[in-house]
Amino acid sequence: MRYKIIYTLLLITMSFGAYSQQKVTLSGTITMKTSTETIIGASVFIPEVKASAVTNAYGFYSITLPKGEYTIVISYIGFESIEEHIILTGNSRKDFSMLEKSKTLDEVVIKSNSSASNIQKPEMSVNKLSIATVKKMPAVMGEVDILKAILQLPGVSTAQEGATGFNVRGGSVDGNLVLLDEAVVYNTSHLFGFFSVFNADVIKDLKLYKGGIPANFGGRTSSVLDIYQKEGNNKEYHITGGIGAVSSRLLAEGPIVKDKGSFVVAGRTSYAHLLMKLADNDNSVSFYDLNAKLNYKINDNNRIFLSGYFGKDKMDFSNFFSNNYSNSFFNLRWNHTFSEKLFSNASVIYSKYDYGLKIKFVGIDWTSDIRNYNLKYNFSHNLSDKLVLNYGINSIYYQFNPGTIKPMDAKSPINADQLEKKYAWENALYISADHKLTDKISLNYGLRYSNFQRLGEQNVNNYANDQAVIFNPELQIYEEGTPTSVTHYNKNKKIIGFGNLEPRLAVSYTINDNQSIKAGYNRMSQYIHLISNTASVSPLDIWAPSDQYLKPEILDQVALGYFRNFRNGKYSLETEAFYKKTKNKADYIDGAELIAHKAIEQVLLNGEARAYGLELMLKKNTGKLTGWLSYTLSKAEQRTPGRNAEEPGINNGEWYRANYDKTHNLSLTAAYQLTKKWSFGGIFTYQTGKAATYPIGKYQYQGITVANYGERNINSLPAYHHLDLSATYIRKPDSKKRWKGEWVFSLYNVYNRSNAASMMFEQNRETGLSEAKRISIFSIIPGVTYNFKF
Secondary structure: OHHHHHHHHHHHHHHHHHHHHHEEEEEEEEEEOOOOOEOOOOEEEEOOOOEEEEOOOOOEEEEEEEOEEEEEEEEOOOEOOEEEEEEEOOOEEOOEEEOEOOOOOOOEEEOOOOOHHHHHOOOOOEEEEEEOOHHHOOOHHHOOOHHHHHOOOOOEEOOOOOOOOOEEOOOOHHHEEEEEOOEEOOOOEEHHHOEEOOOHHHEEEEEEEOOOOOOOOOOOOOEEEEEEEOOOOOOOOEEEEEEEOOEEEEEEEEEEEOOOEEEEEEEEEEOHHHHHHHOOOOOEEEEEEEEEEEEEEEEOOEEEEEEEEEEEEEEEEOOOEEEEEEEEEEEEEEEEEOOOOEEEEEEEEEEEEEEEEEEOOOOEEEEEEEEEEEEEEEEEEEOOOOEEEEEEEEEEEEEEEEEEEEEOOOOOOOOOEEOOOEEEEEEEEEEEEEEEOOOOEEEEEEEEEEEEEEEOOEEEEEOHHHOOEEEEOOOOEEEEOOOOEEEEEOOOOEEEEEEEEEEEEEEEEEEEOOEEEEEEEEEEEEOEEEEOOOOOOOOOOEEEEOOOOOOOEEEEEEEEEEEEEEOOOOEEEEEEEEEEEEEEEEEEOOOOOOOOOOOHHHHEEEEEEEEEEEEEEEEEOOOOEEEEEEEEEEEEEEEEOOOOOOOOOEHHHOOEEOOOOOOEEEEEEEEEEOOOOEEEEEEEEEEOOOEEOOEEEEEEEOOEEEEEEOOOOOEEOOOEEEEEEEEEEOOOOOOOOOOEEEEEEEEEOOOOOOOEEEEEEEEOOOOOOEEEEEEEOOOOEEEEEEEEEO
């Protein structure tokens, strides 16, 4: 009996070993045939065994199969599918090149999530955009704008017309982690929100995570917008550009070493300030930006990239104020393939955002900036056809300059000053897994540990009872506290530290090839904060690190969704319900002054926030008429209760609407291809008006009428809605010539709706009566742009 048991175990072991040896790995890179640009998110499918894989952010795929003969199918939206017979006898590397279906000008298109693989994947609360029709979506002045496209998605909105940034599922603007080639972008808007900082000509791919955020991302609590620039054509030279009514752009790309290295350089500039001068307008607004990227393929296993961006905005409003701000970054990356199953990416990144404000009638010149030095090292490990691991490290060193203050001229009463600079170090370790448990159940789970340390050199104020804000019981108001002492911390000396575990989980249950149910949970930590109590079109941005008074925000979010494709993917439906709660949400005391404040903790209290809602997106993916209807029903609230029984807190400690709360958010987007020459696009948007606080009375003080305001954000601005239309004309769509051109005609705000950016309450000097004035920014705006490529 003993020998029989041993013999049986030996047979099992030998059989298992033989089976394991039969498993081989097929890996490689998928690129565009005309330029060898890598393709992100291409599908690799083996029908014989129903195995699949998707290319990562660098175009790399890996799939493990038993030895044998197979049919491999490569597919991607906007490209001709590849079907090839292969024989696998051992580990193999095979690269594929895909041919675009259309040879017209590059466009940006919202990808259909209608494929069976997207139904089965546990990925939820994610929207993707890739290169190939957002150019057909109307935009201000005819300029294609990726952020305008994002705003048409469910769960995404903007606080008001002309505001910078965007809000996701009731989150604040600073809760969005915006990455361009892995580098942080702190301000996403140009020219009052007319344009985004992302030049669509140079964008390769982007993905917006509203929830279910993978463990390799962290540091923010609302969303992740992950954008990659093109790598350039390494076969031939091309020029792409556009000439518009307000701005123009130009892109050049080509090989450095043919089939091994390439470059891409793109620039944009506006000339609205010149038009204003011609019209004898004293105001001036302008922007410019520059994108650049180099890459070189050392061999099949090693590739290096160098990318950068610089953009600047200048705004000058007569004798009132002027405002400048700029983003810049540099990124050096190294892709390395260790084996058919193990891929890595290492990045060293420098980012900077600076902003300045001159208030002319006061005579103050104020500048501020935030810089970070970022190291990332990520690994993608394909353990089997059912299990893929992603793990790595991320380390960021921050430098904050909250303000350099100078007098504008000798007559200014302002004294020069330098607010104390602040330093911090954020580190993270993470691991996540894509795990296909059965044919119906797929999981994505992971864990991230983040650590944040405030560092010297700095003087830190100490307060009685550790309260930088005190409550005045006689006046029933909060006031700035007075420091009792100051503690000096030497350079790199730890002031305070925080550490948080951030679990992530997403699960997908496939009902059939066309239906699935998905659920997700994620915890996020945010250690740096945008200090701003305005949604003004002129951004007032002060970034501050967490400390003993300004606590890190901790978010927990759950989501549940139902996804379905109809009529072989011609139509698709996505529905999601979400609930999110945030601890340590910073709130401002009434009357808080933020500009040049030396101790920002004296005007801040820590509260909490919550948001919940239902999102729906119905899409038509094929045919001459394509588009989608998105609708969001949601609520975003904030509360800051008193710290003890005697204190009322903010707004009497009750929940109140967040500044970015939008109960209803409806968007209808359509594109119609009439002929090869003519195509049309349209967008209708409706949103509940932004939360606002109106006066509930008035009183006289020394002969001046003063408004008395009620509870915070109990009122709303008028509803926001407008219609945009566009038409695109291609004179010779079938031309074989290298030069290709198109005209884009657009009309923003077709019926000239005066949407309120804010309401102003004042006393009429002639009648003495109180009156309310609606402040609007955009009226009807026509635009025309000529795009070309050769």
